[in-house]
Amino acid sequence: MAEPEKRDIDIEDLADEAGADAAPDPGAMTAEEIEALRAERDELRDRFMRALADAENSRKRADRDRREAEQYGGSKLARDMLPVYDHLSRALDVVTEEQREAQKAFLEGxxxxxxxxxxxxSKHGIEPVAPEVGHSFDPQLHQAMFEAPVPDTKAGEIIQVMAVGFMLHDRLLRPAQVGVSSTPAS
Incomplete structure (x- = not known):
């Protein structure tokens, strides 16, 4: 294999070969050309900075979306499992003492x-919202199913709990269903 021919390269030769592609001599440029180049530089710098900011915003948005998907991705399944909890709770609530003795092993199961x-x-961040009779109604956590005037209560006081609510981390999965007193203040 023959070695490539070595020759001395002169900067002026390169400039002659480059022709129009070579950078213009700043001394030969007019003030208008210099100003046009500065404007183009500033525009390119602005576009570059905007592209960097857009890329950073996209990264942050993707990171936030990933965290939310990890934390709240199972909310549909969790919501679908709440009736199972309700049915098991109701089944245990309606058992009489006589039935409890006769079906002890079954009820333990x-x-x-x-x-x-x-x-x-609990393992997946789902916690019950279980208000008690006498607590104040909180529209952020409770859903009023009915209002009734009940003696010896204040307006807005919970008088009955029909269904426990649930939170998924810091989001309400289902509000607690409650009855609220409408007794006017004396």
């Missing part, structure tokens, strides 16, 4: 299932 469901909920 239902209680264990309900406890395990609550453990799984």
């Amino acid at each position: 239902v209680e264990l299932t309900l406890r395990e469901l609550l453990n799984v909920f």
Whole structure:
């Protein structure tokens, strides 16, 4: 294989070969040409900075979306599991003492299932919102199913809890369903 021919390269030769592609001599440029180049430079710098900012915003948005998907991605499944909790709770609530003695092993199994469901909920950031009778109604956490005047209560006080609500981390998955007193203040 023959070695390439070595020759001395002169900067002026390169400039002659480059022709119009070579950078113009700043001394030969007019003030208008210099100002046009500065304007083009400023425009390119502005576009570059905007592209950098857009890329950074996209990265932050993607990171936020990923975190939300991790934290709240299972909300549909969790919402679909809430009736299972409701049915198990109601089944345990309607059992009489006589039935409890006759079906002790069966009811223990239902209680264990309900406890395990609550453990799984807790593991995934789902916590019950269980108001008690006498607490104040909070429209951020509770849904008023009815209002009724009840003696010895204040307006806006919870008088009955029909269904427990649930939070998924810091979001309301389902409000607690409650009855609220409408007794006017004396």
